[in-house]
Amino acid sequence: SAVISQKPSRDICQRGTSLTIQCQVDSQVTMMFWYRQQPGQSLTLIATANQGSEATYESGFVIDKFPISRPNLTFSTLTVSNMSPEDSSIYLCSVIRQGTEQFFGPGTRLTVL
Amino acid sequence: AQSVSQHNHHVILSEAASLELGCNYSYGGTVNLFWYVQYPGQHLQLLLKYFSGDPLVKGIKGFEAEFIKSKFSFNLRKPSVQWSDTAEYFCAVNVQAAGNKLTFGGGTRVLVKP
Numbered sequence: 235s236a237v238i239s240q241k242p243s244r245d246i247c248q249r250g251t252s253l254t255i256q257c258q259v260d261s262q263v264t265m266m267f268w269y270r271q272q273p274g275q276s277l278t279l280i281a282t283a284n285q286g287s288e289a290t291y292e293s294g295f296v297i298d299k300f301p302i303s304r305p306n307l308t309f310s311t312l313t314v315s316n317m318s319p320e321d322s323s324i325y326l327c328s329v330i331r332q333g334t335e336q337f338f339g340p341g342t343r344l345t346v347l
Numbered sequence: 348a349q350s351v352s353q354h355n356h357h358v359i360l361s362e363a364a365s366l367e368l369g370c371n372y373s374y375g376g377t378v379n380l381f382w383y384v385q386y387p388g389q390h391l392q393l394l395l396k397y398f399s400g401d402p403l404v405k406g407i408k409g410f411e412a413e414f415i416k417s418k419f420s421f422n423l424r425k426p427s428v429q430w431s432d433t434a435e436y437f438c439a440v441n442v443q444a445a446g447n448k449l450t451f452g453g454g455t456r457v458l459v460k461p
Contacts, residue, residue: 277451336447
């Protein structure tokens, strides 16, 4: 398994502000992903965080709204920019280990007022 | 694009009852299949996975799932549930040609009454 930590674990933010979420893994991994879990819904992939290059975004998600950094093989950040109440969600990072098995972080619960 | 459907949104059952959660996916190519569980207040954990081989897969905590390719299904089962199985269960599909991205079903909330 992988030990994945996220900071912050939760936050309450005002609309129009931005929040950066950190994801730290206990060892180097090739692939890291960011997901969103809106209230009462399933997980939706936001983007694949690529080390040394721009993230690959899924349909409906754009870099201006969700900029992602991946400076090395153990760390990534996701920023939720210019937040609105619709951005209230749990944001999770995940990593690939042992082929195609994904492990998930504990999530960051974001509430936007 | 592929999609994943979970038939039941909520399931309520008593301890010792049998559990079966349905999962169907839409994609004609080669897929890897997963069931994840999220216990109250905890993060997602992998219950079991299917990549290839025996279509009947055994996972942790007495869970198993059967891959039926002709039906595009990967149903989760447990013969006798416990109160501690109360959780939300997610089916997920990874299309091998799409670079390890997971597509999740809508989830099924299971409540086991003691």
